[in-house]
Amino acid sequence: MKRIDLTGRRVSAAELARVLPRAALDTAGAARVVAPIIDRVRDEGAPVLYELAERFDRVRPERLRVPARALDDALAGLDPAVRAALETAIAHARIGHAQQMPVGAEATIVPGGTIVQRWLPVSRVGLYVPGGLAVYPSSVVMxxxxxxxxxxxxxxLASPPQADFSGLPHPTILAACALLGIDEVWAVGGAQAIAALALGVVDGDDELARVDVVTGPGNIYVAAAKRLVQGEVGIDAEAGTTEIAVLADDSADPVFVAADLISQAEHDPAAASVLVTDSPALADAVDEQIAIQARRTLHTERILTALDGPQSGIVLVDDLDEGLRVVDAYGAEHLEIHTANAREDALRVRNAGAIFVGPYSPVPLGDYVAGSNHVLPTGGTSRFASGLNVTQYLRSQQVVEYTADALDALTDDLVALAEAEGLPAHGAAARIRRARGGRR
Structure with a gap:
């Protein structure tokens, strides 16, 4: 992995943004490619989805909607070990997400004047689960x-049709849907799936009714499609290529650190793996371990391409304080802390999609069974964005209720502000009530 030596100098935030390795994400460019696809789905509906399946997925599904029998068959044929693991992941995710649920409340603003805070789920959501280089039943769960x-x-739920499975999504995806009780599954992939979920399509007797929110990971074209339909529907985020940053000192085990950098590089040749450390000796040891471990696993070429790419590297810093400043500037999707005081250091971090503390909390734990969500902000967007959570599917609503006396007590202030803004009818709405009811 290439090295970026920041020792011996204080690097400005602007320079950090320039020198830190980062995967390129030209969503605007991808949006120009995707826009005609969305327009065609809007104008032509289901027929274009079959055409695009043949073009991009090399298969024409018999139907876009997956038959219930296919879901049942996929679950019946699922490896028992995989089923048990998915059941564990589902159970843990329910616990982890339950703690995110906001609690409604009622506040008394003035005597007789209250605001009730409600949290309401959207009526319908569309979930996207990608195909590509790997199969992601874990994304169904998340x-x-x-x-x-x-x-x-x-x-x-939409997932790409697979030529190897007669135009159905991968059977493990279907089995995960069955386990979760999701019976509306569509064999549609890519940007056209996002368009179909957002706009709705009719395919013979099958109707994909438009949704309120679209969530789920995908490639740059999926991210671009989300950008283009945002406003018609809500979205979670424009997720880019996966990334990991590891903050480590000389107490870290280089075998663990190398394994975790490799685990993210396994996703994609464009995946980003970044080590930030104040220990040149650790950096050397991690390089040695990468050379050993990468050649012992399945996707060696993909991994080495990612680790040798411009989006990956080892950043050398003077001390952990500077290392923390660097990882905050980077704002990684996944951040691991391998330091002598890992928990304390983790709580000093502001910008990260999710933080994994200590040597026994590797990112793959969060990918599957930790109970956290693995759909996380990439490309430094963790400085303003959150990982997928229950609030993506909720709306905040305030219910305002005032008595006549409560309104009367605030009418003078209301009128003063309305007239200051040049909106006298606003004030009149309160004055009329005072006149009708009498001053009490």
Missing amino acids: NAVAAQVAGVGSIA
């Missing part, structure tokens, strides 16, 4: 459990 805990009543 998306669906968060929506179900939020109380969403209607869920549609």
Whole structure:
């Protein structure tokens, strides 16, 4: 991995943004490619989804909606060990997401004047689960459990048709849907799936009704499609290529650190793996371990391409204080802390999608069974964005109720502000009530 030596100098925030390795994400460019696809789905509906499946997925599904029998068959044929693991992941995710549920409340603003704070789930959501280089039943769990805990009543899920499975999504995806009770599954992938969920389509007797919110990971074209339909529907985020940062000192085990950098590089040749450390000796040891471990696993070429790419590297700093400043500037999707005081250091971090503390909390734990959500902000957007959570499927609503006396007590202030803004009819709405009811 290439090295970026920041020792011996104080680097400004602007320079950190320039020198830190980062995966390129040209969502605007991808949006220009995707926009005509969305327009075609809007104008032509289901027929274009079949056409695009043949073009991009090399298969024409028999139907866009997956038959119930296919879901049942997929669950019946699921490896028992995988089923048990998915059941564990679902149970843990329900616990982890339940703690995110906001609590309604009622506040008395003045005597007789109250505001009730409500949290209401959206009526219907569309979940996207990608295909590509890997199969992601875990993404079914992450998306669906968060929506179900939020109380969403209607869920549609889209995943690309697979040539190897007669135009159906991967059977492990279908089995995960069956385990979660999701019976509306569509064999549609890519940007066209996002468009179909957001706009709705009719395919013979099957109707994909438009949703209120679309969530789920995907490639840059999926991210671009989300950008273009935002406003018509809500979205979670424009997720980019996966990334990990590891903050480590000389107490870290280089075997663990190397394994975790490799685990993210396994996703994609464009995946980003970044080590930030104040220990050149650790950096050397991690490089040695990468050379050993990467050649012992399945996707060696993909991993080495990612680790040798411009988006990955080892950043050398003078001390942990500077290391913390660097990881905050980077704002990683996944951040691991391998330091002597890992918990204390983790609580000093502001910008990260999710933080994994200590040597026995690797990112893959969060990918599957930790109970956290693995759909996280990438590309430094963790400075303003959150990982997928129940609030993505909730709306905040305030219910305002005032008595006549409570309104009367505030009418003078209301009128003063209304007239200051040049909106006298606003003030009149309160004055009329005072006149009709008498001053009490």
